[in-house]
Amino acid sequence: MSRVKGTPKTGGRKAGTPNKITGTLKEFLSDLIDDNREQIKQDLESLSAKDRLQMIERFMQYIMPKQKEIEFSGTMTEDEKYNLEDLPEDLLFEIADKIQDAHAKKLLNK
Template identity: 40%
Template sequence: MPFKEGNNLGGRKKGSKNKATTEIRERFKYLLEDNMDRLHQDFDELEPKDRIKAFLDLAQYVVPKLKSTEIKQDKDQPVITIDFTE
């Protein structure tokens, strides 16, 4: 029998979350919430360079990384200056 689009034969519906992953995330969330004071203390005890590294490592889970953008300009077109003033 050939594969038919949308025929999941009783499996998870498209877009639904994995129950095991959801449960692990919930437990991890509670672990962090219950130990927030200790985490702050540990963070403050780090050397400044280690604190910055830890901060940047953790930030990737909260703030999405920005992708670089390349701007190309045809050499025959004039350069436009944009002035940002209030």
């Protein structure tokens, strides 16, 4: 039977208590990847360029937050083009994405 709406929750884990299974699984997977870095690198190198790029892209989603796509439709003077502090944050993210894409392509061509 469910509890009556408005009554406090009883039992279960306290707020902020980590899930033990999730924690141990994350640690296991982290150790597995860490212990097999060279093999993973060799496996990636054996893939076609297209498949390798797809795998790297899949890995990146776990270490880098996804950025939403944006467009900058304004105009800038020559002075504004070189002052990054004054650029809108979404434009900075777009620039960062382009740099990351270029870096990933460079890594694939090694």
